[in-house]
Amino acid sequence: MELTFLGTGAGLPSKERNVSAIALSLLQEINHIWLFDCGEATQHQILRTSIKPRKINKIFITHLHGDHIFGLPGLLSSRSFQGGDDLLTVYGPVGIKEYIETSLRLSCSHLAYPLSIVEIDEGKIIEEENFQVFAKKLDHVIPSYGFRIIEKDKIGELLVQKLMDNGIMPGPIYKQIKENAMIQTEDGKNLNQKDFIGPSKKGRVVSILGDTRYHEEHHGFIKNSDVLVHEATFEDDKSEMAADYYHSTTTQAANLAKTGNVSQLVLTHISSRYQDDDSQQLLKEACEIFPNTSIAADFYKLTIEHKA
Amino acid sequence: MELTFLGTGAGLPSKERNVSAIALSLLQEINHIWLFDCGEATQHQILRTSIKPRKINKIFITHLHGDHIFGLPGLLSSRSFQGGDDLLTVYGPVGIKEYIETSLRLSCSHLAYPLSIVEIDEGKIIEEENFQVFAKKLDHVIPSYGFRIIEKDKIGELLVQKLMDNGIMPGPIYKQIKENAMIQTEDGKNLNQKDFIGPSKKGRVVSILGDTRYHEEHHGFIKNSDVLVHEATFEDDKSEMAADYYHSTTTQAANLAKTGNVSQLVLTHISSRYQDDDSQQLLKEACEIFPNTSIAADFYKLTIEHKA
Ligand SMILES: [Zn+2]
Ligand SMILES: [Zn+2]
Numbered sequence: 001m002e003l004t005f006l007g008t009g010a011g012l013p014s015k016e017r018n019v020s021a022i023a024l025s026l027l028q029e030i031n032h033i034w035l036f037d038c039g040e041a042t043q044h045q046i047l048r049t050s051i052k053p054r055k056i057n058k059i060f061i062t063h064l065h066g067d068h069i070f071g072l073p074g075l076l077s078s079r080s081f082q083g084g085d086d087l088l089t090v091y092g093p094v095g096i097k098e099y100i101e102t103s104l105r106l107s108c109s110h111l112a113y114p115l116s117i118v119e120i121d122e123g124k125i126i127e128e129e130n131f132q133v134f135a136k137k138l139d140h141v142i143p144s145y146g147f148r149i150i151e152k153d154k155i156g157e158l159l160v161q162k163l164m165d166n167g168i169m170p171g172p173i174y175k176q177i178k179e180n181a182m183i184q185t186e187d188g189k190n191l192n193q194k195d196f197i198g199p200s201k202k203g204r205v206v207s208i209l210g211d212t213r214y215h216e217e218h219h220g221f222i223k224n225s226d227v228l229v230h231e232a233t234f235e236d237d238k239s240e241m242a243a244d245y246y247h248s249t250t251t252q253a254a255n256l257a258k259t260g261n262v263s264q265l266v267l268t269h270i271s272s273r274y275q276d277d278d279s280q281q282l283l284k285e286a287c288e289i290f291p292n293t294s295i296a297a298d299f300y301k302l303t304i305e306h307k308a
Numbered sequence: 309m310e311l312t313f314l315g316t317g318a319g320l321p322s323k324e325r326n327v328s329a330i331a332l333s334l335l336q337e338i339n340h341i342w343l344f345d346c347g348e349a350t351q352h353q354i355l356r357t358s359i360k361p362r363k364i365n366k367i368f369i370t371h372l373h374g375d376h377i378f379g380l381p382g383l384l385s386s387r388s389f390q391g392g393d394d395l396l397t398v399y400g401p402v403g404i405k406e407y408i409e410t411s412l413r414l415s416c417s418h419l420a421y422p423l424s425i426v427e428i429d430e431g432k433i434i435e436e437e438n439f440q441v442f443a444k445k446l447d448h449v450i451p452s453y454g455f456r457i458i459e460k461d462k463i464g465e466l467l468v469q470k471l472m473d474n475g476i477m478p479g480p481i482y483k484q485i486k487e488n489a490m491i492q493t494e495d496g497k498n499l500n501q502k503d504f505i506g507p508s509k510k511g512r513v514v515s516i517l518g519d520t521r522y523h524e525e526h527h528g529f530i531k532n533s534d535v536l537v538h539e540a541t542f543e544d545d546k547s548e549m550a551a552d553y554y555h556s557t558t559t560q561a562a563n564l565a566k567t568g569n570v571s572q573l574v575l576t577h578i579s580s581r582y583q584d585d586d587s588q589q590l591l592k593e594a595c596e597i598f599p600n601t602s603i604a605a606d607f608y609k610l611t612i613e614h615k616a
Contacts, residue, residue, distance in 0.1 A: 012386050013352050040382040041349035044321050066415040070382045074348040077374045078320050099414045106407045107374040108450050142416050 001026060001151070001204055001304040003227065005268060005296040006045040007037075010233045010247075011067050014272040017298055018045055019067035022208060022229065022268070024149065027055065030130055035059045035075075036147065036208050036229075042071035043078050045298065054084035058126075060133075061092030062210025063144035064099065073103035080112035089116040091125055091135075093143045120145065136221045138212035141246040145210055148221060151203030159196050168196075204304050207262070211269065213243060214252035219260035226304055228253075228262040231269035232295075235278075236285045250282050254289035263307070268296040309334060309459070309512055309612040311535065313576060313604040314353040318541045318555075319375050321349065322580040325606055327375035330516060330537065330576070331359055332457065338438055343367045343383075344455065344516050344537075350379035351386050353606065362392035366434075368441075369400030370518020371452035372407065381411035388420035397424040399433055399443075401451045428453065444529045446520030449554040453518055456529060459511030467504050476504075512612050515570070519577065521551060522560035527568035534612055536561075536570040539577035540603075543586075544593045558590050562597035571615070576604040 002025040009017030019039025023046075026032050033055045035042070046053060053075065061069055072090070079088065090096060097117045104111070118125070122145075126133035134148040158174055168185065176183050181193045207222040208229040222228050233247035242249045250267060257265035267286060274282060279295050286293040294302075310333040317325030327347025331354075334340050341363045343350075354361060361383065369377055380398070387396065398404060405425045412419070426433070430453075434441035442456040466482055476493065484491045489501050515530040516537040530536050541555035550557045558575060565573035575594060582590060587603050594601040602610075 012389055013355065013382075015355055018352070040379065041352050044326075044349050044352070047321065047323055064415050066381055066385045066411075066417050069415060070378075070385075070411075071348065073374060074321075074378045077378075081320055095414045098410065102406065102410045103374075103378070106403045107372050107377060109374050 001029065001206070003206070003229070003266070003302045003304065004049060004051065005266075005298060005300045005302075006042055006049070007039050008268045008270060008296045008298055008300070009067075010231075010269045010271045012272060013039070013041065013067075016276065017270060017272065018042070019070075020062075020269060021045065021071065023049075023051055023056075024206065024208075025051070026131075029151070031055070032057045034149075037062055037068040037210070038071040038075055039067045040070035040074075043075045046075075049299065053079040053082045054086070056084075057086055057088055059088070059090045059092075060145075060147050060208075061090065061096055062146070062208075063140055063142055064093055064095050065142065065211065068210070069096070069099060072100060073107065073109065076100065076104065076111060076115065077107070077109040080110075085113045087114045087116060089118060091118045091120050093145065094119045134221070136218070138210060138218065139215055139246065140211045140213070144212055146212070146218070146221060147208050148225070149206045149208070151205070153203045154201040156198035156200045159198055163196050202307055204306060206304065211247060213246050214248045214256065216256070216259060219256055222256065222260040222262060225260065225262040226307065227264045227266060227302065228257050228260065229266045229268060229296075230256065232267035232282065232286070233269055233271050235274070235282055250286040251289055254286040254293060257290040257293070263292065264302075265290050265293040266296050266300075266302065267293065270295065309337065309514070311514070311537070311574070311610045311612065312357060312359065313574075313606060313608045313610075314350055314357070315345075315347050316576045316578060316604045316606055316608070317375075318539075318577045318579045320580060321347075321375075324584065325578060325580065326350070326353055327378075328370075328577060329353065329379065331357075331364075332514065332516075333359070334439075335363065337459070338436075339363070340365045342457075345370055345376040345518070346379040346383055347375045348378035348382075351383045354383075357607065361387045361390045362394070364392075365394055365396055367396070367398045367400075368453075368455050368516075369398065369404055370454070370516075371448055371450055372401055372403050373450065373519065376518070377404070377407060380408060381415065381417065384408065384412065384419060384423065385415070385417040388418070393421045395422045395424060397426060399426045399428050401453065402427045442529070444526070446518060446526065447523055447554065448519045448521070452520055454520070454526070454529060455516050456533070457514045457516070459513070461511045462509040464506035464508045467506055471504055510615055512614060514612060519555060521554050522556045522564065524564070524567060527564055530564065530568040530570060533568065533570040534615065535572045535574060535610065536565050536568065537574045537576060537604075538564060540575035540590065540594070541577055541579050543582070543590055558594040559597055562594040562601060565598040565601070571600065572610075573598050573601040574604050574608075574610065575601060578603065 006021035007018035020037040021042040230253035314329035315326035329350040538561035
């Protein structure tokens with residue numbers, strides 16, 4: 001699992017930060033990449049990474065503001081020319097279907113792959129073998145969602161040496177042990193799975209929230225995440241402005257990370273009023289509340305390890 | 309008059325060439341900039357020039373393919389935040405209105421300036437004090453237009469010294485001479501305007517064509533242009549492919565420039581199959597037919613002088 005921040009600015013593209021998009025690489029896990037938001041020129045940003053558009057099989061749109069969707073028609077069209085012929089599913093608020101279908105129809109863009117568009121509501125939106133995704137409505141000027149991506153726990157490794165020490169040699173029985181809590185050997189011995197399986201591998205949790213005002217009650221949704229990606233459009237002392245514009249400050253995001261007991265916080269969606277020099281100050285005020293914070297820049301990458 | 313090529317590639321953005329957009333600066337003439345096509349990330353390209361989006365008051369769309377329009381909603385939205393409050397008019401084929409209105413409505417983008425959208429047909433589409441613009445339907449897989457921008461001729465300068473030598477001193481009479489072919493002085497002398505006005509300044513003509521197959525009969529439309537901007541998606545020996553995909557080759561564009569007796573040809577909309585190294589070959593084959601040819605690159609600028 002690896003996050004690549006493709007656009008980390010708010011509202012408008014600037015020379016330093018493009019508008020919103022984040023890639024979650026699940027190449028090692030399921031050989032796919034998931035994209036969160038797709039502001040204008042996301043496909044251009046992707047050209048400067050090793051991401052292959054055909055590997056993107058899900059796109060999640062937090063909300064319909066232009067800085068989160070105007071790159072979608074271009075990316076969808078271009079993917080046809082980049083060897084993409086697998087199903088691509090776009091998840092987003094009501095309206096996303098009309099937006100995509102109108103753009104593709106009027107531009108006479110014919111996709112070379114099947115496209116599915118799912119207009120979401122709160123709750124579980126994906127249940128697959130390895131992952132679940134939940135959506136929650138946040139508090140923005142238009143409907144805006146957060147996504148909680150949950151990797152399912154994986155059963156531990158077979159303790160082969162211990163099995164052999166107990167006279168249980170490799171064979172079909174190993175598979176039986178992996179799949180059953182208790183089995184009986186041919187000679188009538190009962191084997192407890194837990195005695196011969198190492199510690200299970202806890203799945204990772206990533207929470208990516210769209211534009212939102214700060215609300216303490218969001219902490220239930222992001223609770224215990226390995227990584228929380230949260231907007232921080234404004235600095236600490238602009239909390240009134242943040243409320244007026246339905247955005248959050250650095251310290252509000254840090255407070256949520258702390259209350260929600262997450263392991264790591266990444267701030268993004270930074271207003272263009274802040275230059276590179278200001279980043280240190282933004283980071284400092286967040287770290288005073290939640291030390292394990294970073295501020296994303298375009299092309300910033302973060303590998304999400306399993307907890308020890 | 310100055311052309312700035314903001315995107316010179318075909319179909320898809322590449323690292324070298326963005327998708328189509330050309331700015332025609334008329335800052336010296338009328339304090340405005342006109343944009344021709346607006347592929348995705350045109351606003352990003354503009355960030356790297358001295359062009360101020362609020363100075364753009366007309367956008368001409370040749371056709372609705374994504375590589376020519378997907379930057380429009382973003383540019384229109386961003387212009388609101390860049391001090392743009394003057395009327396902006398978009399001219400384009402039928403469908404452009406639905407595309408823009410749907411994108412702005414669903415993304416809840418509220419423009420801070422009046423926007424007018426004109427769905428065009430062939431013929432004269434603009435008649436202003438200093439400029440006329442004509443549109444012509446070309447031959448592409450969907451309706452695609454060419455634009456002929458005509459600067460009106462300007463009356464010459466008053467020959468002040470000659471007037472004074474003839475005893476006609478500065479005063480309201482100078483204005484009368486500028487505005488009338490013949491006037492009578494207070495003491496009954498007839499004055500012919502042409503005797504006291506220097507040579508008139510011939511207006512410049514720029515023809516910018518959208519994606520099209522080559523047709524010799526297009527030469528009437530682009531005739532005697534100071535500059536012809538023509539697509540050259542393919543090299544000379546790919547004329548069959550060009551016809552199949554409704555595009556043109558380098559040498560077809562050069563032939564049109566020659567038949568149309570233009571002063572200068574600029575090739576753009578270059579397929580991404582051609583790398584930087586190939587440009588010399590593309591240029592060479594065009595120059596053999598029409599020597600005053602150049603191949604546009606992103607950010608290539610061309611000042612259009614008055615003919616001597
Ligand atoms: Zn936003
Ligand atoms: Zn094109």
